[in-house]
Amino acid sequence: MMHYRKGDNIAKETKKEELPFKDCLPKGQENFLWMHVNGGTKVNNVITYAKNALDKGEYRTIVWSGHGGGVVKTVSCAEIIKRTHPLYQVTRMDYKITEEHWLPIMDNLEEIVVTRKVPAIHILMSLEAINDVEGVQKPNTKTDYWDPPGPSNSRGFNQRNGTRRQNQQYHGQRQRKFKRKENQQKEDADENVVQHDRNQKRKHKKSEGNSDNRENKKTTEPKNT
Incomplete structure (x- = not known):
């Protein structure tokens, strides 16, 4: 590694249609609020924004997504907001693909690209009823996930x-x-x-x-x- 220097980390961005909720997204709720959470996210700020969106009727479905250091905060956000709203919840685990680039500092050396799979979590929460879906958690109940x-x-x-x-x-x-x-x-x-x-x-x-x-x-x- 002495002949290389660290380059950029390029993460593959996940699109809405790639989220693992095709089997449980409530009908008519394709335009949901998608909240991205990372290790530096201020929980109070995102919770306030999500609550206002639900209270004003702008959205009835929210998806919380986080990976790496943001997984714990993602779960915290979901646990906090369902205390004040009767939300159905579906939790799914996934991976986020990240490429690490290593740039050579000597001639005749090639750039190295290391691909990593970073654990990620996606939590679907909706005011609309979600039934007949494996792992669904109904309002005011505990999950065995x-x-x-x-x-x-x-x-x-x-x-x-x-x-x-x-x-x-x-x-x-x-x-x-x-x-x-x-x-x-x-x-x-x-x-x-x-x-x-x-x-x-x-x-x-x-x-x-x-x-x-x-x-x-x-x-x-x-x-x-």
């Missing part, structure tokens, strides 16, 4: 302290597993960059060696008299 697999438990986290600890342990394991996978992807990408750098250096060294051999051959050839 984040619960570990196993026998159904209508009381979720509030059943007993033991259950709460088990759920916390399960989610902790999921977070650690996800972190290990993310680190492994980063290590693999860095290894690819290093291997590419080695190949380029080997290729450059070989071309220099061939050039030196041709020069030596020219100097050792006897002159015709």
Whole structure:
């Protein structure tokens, strides 16, 4: 990596028609409010904007989207706004494609592009009824989306302290597993960059060696008299 400098990160923008809600978007709600959340988003600002849009009747459906460091804030926004509005909710997980560009600082080296898949979350919330959809959460109910697999438990986290600890342990394991996978992807990408750098250096060294051999051959050839 010593022969490269960090370039731009280019994220593939997701379009409205690419959101994973084709099977559950309420009829007539194609023109929904799409709220993008990232790690630096002010939660109070976006919540106030979304509430005003619902209260004024400008929109009846909202989609919250966030990726990477914005996932936690995306979930927080959804949890806050459904306290004041009877919203149906559908949560879907996805990936956002990001390209990292590495620019060479030496001649005879090529630009390296590393593609990463960043975890993303999309939360559909609507005042219109959403029925017959897997994973739908109706107003004033709890979701089992984040619960570990196993026998159904209508009381979720509030059943007993033991259950709460088990759920916390399960989610902790999921977070650690996800972190290990993310680190492994980063290590693999860095290894690819290093291997590419080695190949380029080997290729450059070989071309220099061939050039030196041709020069030596020219100097050792006897002159015709």
